[in-house]
Amino acid sequence: MLPSGRSITALAVLNFFLADARDGLGPFLDAFLATNGWSAVTLGAIATVGGLVGLLVTPLCGALVDGSTWKRAFVGGPVILITVAALVTLAFPQAAVVWIGQIGTAVVGAVIGPALAGLTLGLVGEAMFSRQIARNEFWNHTGNVASLLAVYVIVGLYGQPGIVGLMILTGIGALAAVTAIDPKHIDHQVARGLAHDEGAPGPSGFKVLFETRGLVLLGLIMMAFHFANAPMSRLIAQQFSIELGTPFRTTAIITGVAQLSMIAMAALTPFAIRRFGLGTVMLMALCALPLRGLLAGSFTGFWVVYPVQFLDGVGAGLLGIVTPVAAERLLSGTGRFNVGFAAVMMLQGVGASLSNVVAGWLTAVGGYGLSHQTGAGIALVAIAVFMLFRSQVIVPEPPEENP
Secondary structure, three states: OOOOHHHHHHHHHHHHHHHHHOOOOOOHHHHHHHOOOOOHHHHHHHHHHHHHHHHHOHHHHHHHHHHOOOOOHHHHHHHHHHHHHHHHHHHOOOHHHHHHHHHHHHHHHOOHHHHHHHHHHHHHOOOOHHHHHHHHHHHHHHHHHHHHHHHHHHHHHHOHHHHHHHHHHHHHHHHHHHHHOOHHHOOHHHHOOOOOOOOOOOOOOOOHHHHOHHHHHHHHHHHHHHHHHHHHHHHHHHHHHHHHOOHHHHHHHHHHHHHHHHHHHHHHHHHHHHHHOHHHHHHHHHHHHHHHHHHHHHOOOHHHHHHHHHHHHHHHHHHHHHHHHHHHHHOOOOOOHHHHHHHHHHHHHHHHHHHHHHHHHHHHHHOHHHHHHHHHHHHHHHHHHHHHHHHHHOOOOOOOOOO
16 A cells, blocks of 8 residues: 555655755865865865765664664754754864764765665555655756756855755755655555565564675675766866866756756666666666766866766666665565665775775876776676676566556
């Protein structure tokens, strides 16, 4: 039984506002700090350390979500803390404030991903999960585009104080939306990947995460992909922000192209999965990255950000949908969906975090092009692993219920 329109609408609004509220300064932080004299190596180190510290608690967060009936609080609480940390960082961009703020943001933000996935599964059920995840991503990327457009306009009119007001507004919007979701519509047993069948076993032990080979392979593939992909947008934003001297507006354009592409991918993915299958869609996403790295590493004109960031939308945008769906299918019936999905997020986060310092070093040694081309090569490794073990990573789709 599906929840009422109010809860589904509130879920859409939540994803719209979370686009900005879950990341604080998000993609603007690097550009802002780069124009204040911070080096690429230092920025990479901050992203790496903060990311790794946050990743240490990610599986714990997934386990908490699995066993908790407070899934809405696991979304709303971090939004408050992340917004406060971002505002303090913007006001006082000293070294200690930036380091503490980014590490704290990574720690509390680690719970939002599994909490939102569990909340979605608990609201709509297994059969409708892939379609609802695509809808979540559609509204999330739509919120990103709206936020970027607002930043572009507000910075021109009001400067930095306008950014402060925008962050407060999006935080309030996310909190109002999560409160509007009716807790009675959340099936917490379904949310953790269990069925209601009489006599069905309870939650599996945590060793199921290690014994499910497809889940381990999925995590390793995502780790390689995000190691290659994560630094590209950051470095492109740094490069052109320094050249053009407009960090917020330049980053808004660069990020906005990717987000528009991701909106298109979110709209098309449910059809693509039904028509071609989950495995083919995942392969399409993985193949976009080598081309992206080759383009970014070969051309230096500002025009290149348009095809490069479009391919970011194809790769990262599609994987943002197919990864939780693949994890849910692999762990269906175990009662360990949220902790399993959190484990995959941890591995992909390890790849993204480690890549920041490596990409910063490569940039210092051989320029931005060397970093991008290295990422393209690593992406080929992820594709090779997926092709070798595709049948273990992708399991058949469950029967679909009528909406």
